[in-house]
Amino acid sequence: MENNQEYPLLIAQTGPLEGRRWKIKAPLTLGREKDCDIVIPLRQVSRHHSRISPDPQNGVVIEDLNSKNGTYLNGVLLQEPQPLEDGDEIQISLAQHFIYLSSDATLPLESLPLEMQKRRLRVDAGARRVWVLEIELDPPLSAAQFNLLQVLYSQTGEVVPRTELVEAVWGCSAEGVTEQALDALVRRLRDRMAEIDPGWEYIVTVRGHGLRLDNPPLVRS
Secondary structure: OHHHOOOOEEEEOOOOOOOOEEEOOOOEEEEOOOOOOEEOOOOOOOOOOEEEEEEOOOEEEEEEOOOOOOEEEOOEEOOOOEEOOOOOEEEEOOOEEEEEEOOOOOOOHHHOOHHHHOEOEEEEOOOOEEEEOOEEOOOOOOHHHHHHHHHHHHOOOOEEEHHHHHHHHHHHHOOOOOHHHHHHHHHHHHHHHHOOOOOOOOEEEEOOOEEEEOOOEOOOO
């Protein structure tokens, strides 16, 4: 009976465990110690780094176990337990990347190709690195460009008000920043991503409201 049952799935992407996958039938502890369910043998990973657990109320929840170098969910440092959604990206320290697939994914979990779960754009918040179509942007983005992208990336698919973007990029100096300054920064960021992927508009302007990041799955022909 169990062989026919679908469970949420955790798939290792970049990192020492790349290509491995685990069904989430019970809580999984991730860390460096040998007693962890998923052992990541790297010094920057804490002994017991994070935990992913089925939850009756929220489906599957991820929590950081007071790790030294942090757990990131979709590029954002995890501050408290969070429910996982289909396609979420998880980073353990800066060492190991995972993707989470819920049990109600469109394709059967066991046959879902790994590359179908990758996104056209990937941001590593801790290392401040950006990949477009799996190609790293080099030279790196400027601080302002990265901060702008990080805010949009952390709210992928949602419209982020221009005021929030200005505050995130310019901080205490935001007062007096013009619409033209933000538009110029957005244009430069678009140009950098278009160097690798000119056929896709990642940053969409929603007139009268703000900006939205469009980051669909990476599908290779």
